Amino acid sequence: MQTSALPQTPAELRSLIRRGDLVRPTAGMAPGYVQANLVILPKDLAFDFMLFCQRNPKPCPLLEVVEAGSPEPSQMALGADLRKDVGKYRIYENGTMIDEPEDISDIWKEDLVSFLIGCSFTFEAALLDADIPLRHIEQDSNVSMYITSIQTAPAGAFSGPMVVSMRPIKQDKVIKAVTVTTRYPSVHGAPVHIGNPSAIGIHDIATPDIGDPTDILDDEVPVFWACGVTPQAVAMNSKPSLMITHSPGHMFITDSPDEKYSVL
């Protein structure tokens, strides 16, 4: 099924995902609605992680925090279930990914706090509206992500490198891509880097650490945005006893319109 043939409302898409009928990267789905990264942690780690997000608003802009025991993000998706409504999850124990299930109901516990973090897929509709094409959407593939040499600001138990997503942008549209995404600080906002990948510790742009490779044409520049997969790199570095996340690209689709998060 092409992305364009899918249902368009977040609730319909979540329902397909919950039934296990839509397990693939969500870029381009439900255009105009916020997609979110997911991090779930035991309550005794929740303060440190929220502090980590406060100190690192570019990679970890907090959209909603769901209190311990509740799987329902009532502000952004009333009736949704964070245990089932993401296509694929990742379970990290002591910094190692031990499983990648499609449902986490069986390991859910009452002390788990859920964090929804802004995702750059949200501003992609605005980029498309500004006539800036996005290759990973055209090719129905996952965006390219890289673990960089940029260090996050540590907080309590959490520290580690920043992850970025990369989109090739035509040279004459780079500035427009910056101004458009600047309007959305709560979904990563302006890029963190433009051009030379090695300046941020990326030594092989053709081989992303996460997601699919993306061709960069001669008249294009790689543009890098902070990425909500950062907590997963941080988990590998900081080794919390348990962290559950979405699998990169398989976002939680909310009912909140993108425009709600535009500052201008």
Place this chain on the structure above:
Amino acid sequence: MQTSALPQTPAELRSLIRRGDLVRPTAGMAPGYVQANLVILPKDLAFDFMLFCQRNPKPCPLLEVVEAGSPEPSQMALGADLRKDVGKYRIYENGTMIDEPEDISDIWKEDLVSFLIGCSFTFEAALLDADIPLRHIEQDSNVSMYITSIQTAPAGAFSGPMVVSMRPIKQDKVIKAVTVTTRYPSVHGAPVHIGNPSAIGIHDIATPDIGDPTDILDDEVPVFWACGVTPQAVAMNSKPSLMITHSPGHMFITDSPDEKYSVL
């Protein structure tokens, strides 16, 4: 001493305040540098309060969180001491203000977490630059603040009404005041209300709940911004065992330039 005759650097002002030589509202001081509201809470309440801030970014935009036991906000004012560098503090026990000291060293404890919250004084320099005069600065008085009928989003132990600050703005400059302050979401950003005070539960505009009265001239409109004194109204409502704050108007003056917090 007129505000204009005071030293201009944050560090010099904090030093005067620490010595007890400058105990008065800080509006207009150190123009171009961020001033902050202060909230100090025991660690067992810190997660709930940070969640409260995340859910109420207009009144409670978090600038920095200082981990338990440290009185030094190392990101925004290296070398400062949050126990001494605010002119006047308020101590709330179980929702009641029990003291208003100039120093809190004697009651400091190792489990206290400090929160610096954006203050509208920060965008006042930008308003003045835009040729929008501010009466409380001209008159060397404290800005007028009101407890409104707007309810904050509750989080754990915290709930209560939003506090706003009011500035009378000439009718033909109201729109400019909105656009200028929109650029600073982390110091309350755009107003929450323009005009009719009773629409937000303010029944006597001439008698602010907090701060000094401000005349409103015939060609002026009262414009209301969310205020970082909100946690104090929330403390009175939610009655945490202990909350220490600044005294309204007596802000913590940081070394961070305003422009760092402009989104455009």
